[in-house]
């Protein structure tokens with residue numbers, strides 16, 4: 001039988017290990033999404049429309065007037 005403090009340290013270490021694995025999984029997922037699959041937001045300077053587009057294309061035509069607008073940066 002091991003002392004109680006050893007058991008507490010084991011459970012705390014196990015919890016930290018699970019959190020580290022989850023952090024790595026979600027960090028890798030975010031990096032993959034940032035490489036082209038995240039939708040972009042655009043604001044038309046001609047007709048003041050705000051619209052979204054799939055991907056991170058540099059310029060997308062406005063669905064209302066057709067004027068090309070660059071993606072918004074936050």
Ligand SMILES: [Zn+2]
Nearest residue numbers: 044047062065
């Ligand atoms: Zn427009």
